[in-house]
Amino acid sequence: MVVMKSLHTKPENWITALVVILLLTASQVVIAKSAAGALKKMDRNGDGRLSYDEWRKKRIFKRIDLNGDTFLDVSELKRFFGEPLEGDLAQVLPDSKTISAIRRSKFDDPQDLKDKGLVPTGLYPVWPDGIGCRGIDETYAMDYSHKRPKEAYHGGVDLPAPFGTPVLAVMDGEVVALYDAADSNPRGVEVVIRHLPEQSGLPLYLYSRYTHFDRLPELVIGQSVRMGDILGETGNSGILGCELKGRPCRGRTRRPALHFDILYSDRPEYYDTGSVLIPVNGNWMDPNALYRNSMPVDTESMKALPASEKAVSIAYKQTDGGVFPADSKAIWPYACWKK
Template identity: 60%
Template sequence: MSKLDRNGDASISREEWRKKRIFDKVDLDGDGVISFDELQIRLGEKAPDPKSGIELPDAVSISAIRRGRHDSVQDLKDRGLIETGLYPVWGEDVSCRGIDHWYAMDYSQFRPKQAYHGGVDIPAPFGTPIHAVMDGEVIAVYAGKQSPRGIEVVMRHTPGESGLPLYLYSRYTHFQRMPDVQVGQRLKMGDVIGTTGNTGVLGCELKHEICRKSRRPVLHFDILYSGSEKYYDNGNMVIPFDAHWMDPNALFRKSMPVDSISMSALPKSEKAVRISYMLENGELHPADTRMIWPYTCSR
């Protein structure tokens, strides 16, 4: 609050608020300024007055997805951020970009608190195009200047688009520059969202240590899911109602269940997941797939 309240009047004006696009949503009483109470409600740190008509996700969803300093690590584990043992495979005649940091990898060494990797990291050279993995709608674009995630795009996919009886949220981070996509824009599977970069606050910066090297260029890719169509945008991240984490590899099984407990219980013979993909010429494999790897593959 103090960082934004530059004139010290205990409120944040439109001029002081950085995210102009959502100012009116945060200014709950419409008085032209954001109070400390309104800011707490927006961040999910305070429950709104029941008479206000404002609805927030359940507390566990907020804690599990936000993963703030005081949020419970157990909440994110309960909502699926546990290792599954799944890994991607492709045909012998194709070359695709693989994962180097896996789902739910212990990230505590990179963070000030106990932490686990909420997705997969796929390294690629700077400027490599990143593609939409399914048809869907862009619901958030974040500059992420104070976030480890850096520049981020979030897409929402309906059951009709994915073929699964869930609302899915694909999240792409560390873009090289702000992508040329807009909130509300609909993208088709395979459309280019932006290019690979290394934006985002480093773990050593979060721990107030000296950073001796920068992040490699990489796409951090993750999937959230819910049975509810509702979600909440707190200005920094999208939090679905009744939110759960999904190992992105589980998405490419293309069938239920997708929850991490079920995935971790699979026999070793079923841990390898054959990934559907798009070639550099736009050819899909298999031809009828509804989802592809976020990078193109080559023969």
């Protein structure tokens, strides 16, 4: 009451109080719109990051949590608020569209993956007469929406083969990621190999990805592999579409097959979220395009090819050990045989 009386008798105090209120309100708005401010406002335990409980906008937490560690750190918050990253962080984190397109989580925009090249091209593999190779039964970018809880497209090609069939490294390269997600991800057990421009013969950094192994292959991060090396054996790991949808699978199982795909970038940096490797400025490539051995390889260019150029002659390693053509830099991920 004393304060109210003082303000009533001194009008200039009303102005002072109003200015203070406005400044406080403005500061809260600023706090809410910056990474540092969000930490200052919501980091209750002072550990320099935000947990799910501390973050107020629960609905978008997973979209911001790029590495999937269930915390939001400064770099993730800066990316969310559109702030520039400094030093190594600026080189490591891909842009949000690339993350969305390659991560392909339930909250990512399907248009992003289309913009990044995951649309059908019409390319298909062919081999010489008298040679048998394992072909594709589920094609690049085919509509998978009936298998997923949302609009979805096949990020690669599937090559069915009996359990235990050796899976081959398609090019010289380095193992950069290994994921054992048999019970949590449709891709299951996965190997990712990075290929330098001099290894592929293309002016790009390529990433070949091999999934559905039954167990984690005996490889280590940083290990060099040569084209034709055996990476592991064909399996059928990974959760099914019915499990993703929360529906009973009624005894359904996945056939043994290799899921094979290629990502590419004009930059060498990449970011490992812990469950998916995302190249900086990464794009999807129809794996068939790799075997054309020339630029361009982007989806729009492949779509635009005339029908007479849609068939792609595939280099391969034969079961007796020879590579055909002998000077090939990239081969099919399964050995072929004489009929």
